[in-house]
Amino acid sequence: MSTTQEVLAHVGGSIADLLAAYRSGKVTPHQIIDAIIATTSADTDNPIWITPPDRTTLQPYLDGLAHNDPSDAPLWGVPFAVKDNIDVRGMPTTAACPAYRYQPEASAFVIQRLVDAGAIPVGKTNMDQFATGLVGVRSPYGIPVNPQTPELAPGGSSSGSAIALACDLVSFSLGTDTAGSGRIPAGFNRLTGFKPTRGLLSTRGVVPACRSLDCVSIFTRSAEDAARVAAAAAVHDPQDSFARPNPAHNALSDFGRWSNELALGVIEPNQLAFFGDAAYTNAYAETLTQLQKQGVALKPIDFRPFVRAAEQLYEGPWVTERYIAMEEILDRSPDKIWPVTRQIVSGGRDRSASEVYRSIYALAELRSLCAAALASCDALLTPTAGKHFSLAELEDDPVGHNQSLGHYTNYMNLLDFCGLAIPGLDTAAGRPFGITLVADTFQDTRLLAIGTQLERMLHGEAQATDHGEHRANALQTFKDPAYVNLAVCGAHMAKLPLNFQLTSRGGVFIEATRTSATYRLFALAGGPPMRPGLVRQDTDSMGASAIELEIWRLPVSTFASFVEGIPSPLGIGSVETESGAQVLGFLCEQAGLSGATDITEFGGWRAFLTASNH
Numbered sequence: 026m027s028t029t030q031e032v033l034a035h036v037g038g039s040i041a042d043l044l045a046a047y048r049s050g051k052v053t054p055h056q057i058i059d060a061i062i063a064t065t066s067a068d069t070d071n072p073i074w075i076t077p078p079d080r081t082t083l084q085p086y087l088d089g090l091a092h093n094d095p096s097d098a099p100l101w102g103v104p105f106a107v108k109d110n111i112d113v114r115g116m117p118t119t120a121a122c123p124a125y126r127y128q129p130e131a132s133a134f135v136i137q138r139l140v141d142a143g144a145i146p147v148g149k150t151n152m153d154q155f156a157t158g159l160v161g162v163r164s165p166y167g168i169p170v171n172p173q174t175p176e177l178a179p180g181g182s183s184s185g186s187a188i189a190l191a192c193d194l195v196s197f198s199l200g201t202d203t204a205g206s207g208r209i210p211a212g213f214n215r216l217t218g219f220k221p222t223r224g225l226l227s228t229r230g231v232v233p234a235c236r237s238l239d240c241v242s243i244f245t246r247s248a249e250d251a252a253r254v255a256a257a258a259a260v261h262d263p264q265d266s267f268a269r270p271n272p273a274h275n276a277l278s279d280f281g282r283w284s285n286e287l288a289l290g291v292i293e294p295n296q297l298a299f300f301g302d303a304a305y306t307n308a309y310a311e312t313l314t315q316l317q318k319q320g321v322a323l324k325p326i327d328f329r330p331f332v333r334a335a336e337q338l339y340e341g342p343w344v345t346e347r348y349i350a351m352e353e354i355l356d357r358s359p360d361k362i363w364p365v366t367r368q369i370v371s372g373g374r375d376r377s378a379s380e381v382y383r384s385i386y387a388l389a390e391l392r393s394l395c396a397a398a399l400a401s402c403d404a405l406l407t408p409t410a411g412k413h414f415s416l417a418e419l420e421d422d423p424v425g426h427n428q429s430l431g432h433y434t435n436y437m438n439l440l441d442f443c444g445l446a447i448p449g450l451d452t453a454a455g456r457p458f459g460i461t462l463v464a465d466t467f468q469d470t471r472l473l474a475i476g477t478q479l480e481r482m483l484h485g486e487a488q489a490t491d492h493g494e495h496r497a498n499a500l501q502t503f504k505d506p507a508y509v510n511l512a513v514c515g516a517h518m519a520k521l522p523l524n525f526q527l528t529s530r531g532g533v534f535i536e537a538t539r540t541s542a543t544y545r546l547f548a549l550a551g552g553p554p555m556r557p558g559l560v561r562q563d564t565d566s567m568g569a570s571a572i573e574l575e576i577w578r579l580p581v582s583t584f585a586s587f588v589e590g591i592p593s594p595l596g597i598g599s600v601e602t603e604s605g606a607q608v609l610g611f612l613c614e615q616a617g618l619s620g621a622t623d624i625t626e627f628g629g630w631r632a633f634l635t636a637s638n639h
Contacts, residue, residue: 027052032060037193040103040250047095047102054090054102054145058083061104061147061194072167073185073192075109076116076149085115086145098143099257106189106198108182109149110156110232111136111241116146120232121154121164124361125354133230134262135199135241142257147195150185154363155351156201156234157370158182159209159430160419163363168416171214174456178414180210180430183242187214190244197254198244203234204338205434207242208446212409212459217476218446219243219251222467223438224269226255227262235346237267238438248445248476249500252280255469274507274581275467281503283403283471283478288322288535289462290402296328300429302412308458309408312449312483319482324402330394335435337388339369339428342380343439348373365423392440399442399465400533400578404475407433409446409459433461443469445476450483467507474503509584510535512574512600512610514546515557515630519575522554526590530583539571539629541601546572547613548633549594550620557630558595558613558621571603573629574610593617 035046036057046052062078095101107113110120112129113136119126131137136146153163161184162168169179169188179188183200187210190198200207202220211218219242226241233239241258245251256277261270271277291313299306317323337343347370348355351362359367399405410433414426437444442463449460462479464472477500511532516523519534540559545568547558562569579587588597594617600610627633 027056029060029063032056033064033193036061036104036196039247040100040196040245040253043103043196044095044101054087057102057104058087058145058147064194065148071170071172071188071192072151072164073169073188073194074148075119075121075151075166075185078147082115083145083147086140089140090143093143095143099253100139101143103144103196104147105139105144106148106150106186106195107136107146108152108186108198108200110152110201110234111199112230113146113149116149118149118232120156121152121166122354122361122363123165124358129230131230134227134265135258136230138258138260139254144257150183150189150198152184152186153182153206154366155232155347155370156182156203156206157347157366158427159205159434160414160423160427161210162416162419162423163366165363174213176415176417177456178213178416178419180213180410182206183210183244187211187216187218187244190214190216190246197250200242200244201231201234202240202242203238203438204431205437207240207244208409208434208444208459208461209430211244211446212461213413213457215448215457215459216446217245217247217251217448219245219248219255219469219473220437220444220446221255221259221469222269222275222443223441224265224267225259225271225443225467225469227260227265227268229262229265229268233346233350235343236350237346238343239267240438248447248473248480249280251445251476252277252470252473255473256280272467275470277470277473279503279506280470280473281501282481283474284502286320286322287475287478288324288402289316290326290398290405291323292328292407293325297408298411298429298432299408300412304452304454304456305408305410305412305458308450308452309460312458312460315450316479316482321482326398326401326405328407330391330398331436331440332432334388334391334395334439335431337384337439338431338435341384342373342376343384344370345373345376345381369424388439395436395440395442396465399463400531404472405463407461407463409433409461413456437463441466443467443472445472447476447480448484471503471505471507474505507581509579509581510608511577511579511584511597512602512608513577514559514572514574514611516554517577517611518630526587527577527579530587531580532577535576535578538574538576539603540574541603541605542571543569543601544572545569545623545625546627546630546633547618547621548624549613549617555634556595557624557633558617559600559611560613560615560618561601568623568625570625570628572625573631574600574602576608
């Protein structure tokens, strides 16, 4: 007979490992649920749950597994926790406010999708009341704590969901994320927190905080698990007015490990804020150093526009959305609201429409600046939080420290970006430190792919499965269908006459490089503008050389119109770079060389133009 701890060990691994244990007969869903209930019942001092696991409530889910073929159910028997602002049929919803409590008639859309995939919602978790806070301490039900760091804040508002996972009581959990509630608790508890693009996961059946900004978020132990859960949950909900269909280029079924060279944007050093936390300062520096040692290119970017956008969330008029969401109970029973929460939300009562529009205009300008910064790299990397505050520090300054926690998170939904928090390197004293990856709208799958690669770089390969395989090695290679890298060698290069044909289509410069030493370059007859012709030679041909290139990244949505305008004798083919990589690029037909001048000796188009005084 397996002990409760031995059974829960299967919950504490990856979802793939738990599913493998089910298939091999090592454990059953009934044993898993019994172990979760027994452990929860024995630990009543840690207020993780508002509605704890109960066998009577969970029995229908267990019974339903018998009618659900495991081969057709990607989350068959996988237990998960649910933040108590998301409806689950058969469990009350409180949003951590007893006076607000109600019994939902149906589960939230995202819960039903996960249940249909075989997952079991085991209970409802504690949270900052009405999801207002990043600290995890604003609840009348108590403060959930991580047993490894009991003196430190759990992070919020999805505190209970993060702690339930950190304590190995579930295989994944759901939170919500309006200002960072799905990322801060991940960073504080050595977890992965996936904040998808707004509307990718339905919010129907979720108690609103800021309805136009709210996201359902996913806590897991890896980006791979996050992708698995998101793939089951990310189905368009036509009854949710804020839901958006997932475009084909963001299909979560395409998830795999990033295998290309990786360039990450990082914050200019003088713009970093760690609020006096030297341990976090050092952990961040060590994390970046580790990534650089493994070949990741780091590109400093100006973070000031992101900070200015973040300031709009609470200093601007958007707090009015929180007031609208809580208006009825604020008017009816204001004394039932957590004092700090009441103070913050009541400030949204008197904001004006002119303030809203000024904020919309400002955010539109800031989004353009921030999106351009993201387009110049594969993703942006920031600290998840600048400091891990103690419970005592939060008691002394509950509002100011909460505001500091939003420094690296508050901008994300206002600018319509997606984010992935993953563990960085621990501090020297062994405290968790988290980093967050940021990408533009509907780049969730590529962000998860990058996250998987960074997890390997920082923490090594995934543990072997029961079959001796390595899941990380078994992952398919991610091929990003949203962008095309294009090698240009002539008039399309930066500041040359045809470069506008790239930039007007959203093209972004990636790098300057050279071809392998197997090409010849010609100045074609005709013009203006003068055009080069790049021709590949046989490996034993005389006169071939390496030719200067620029690599530009084009959105796939504009690539077709660009190719359509390419005149004969030029075309797009596969060009080999000096590193041996193959990239799409301009090539010239042999027939187009009539009247052309061989300019290979110059090594590139720019050098030829300079020598020719063009």
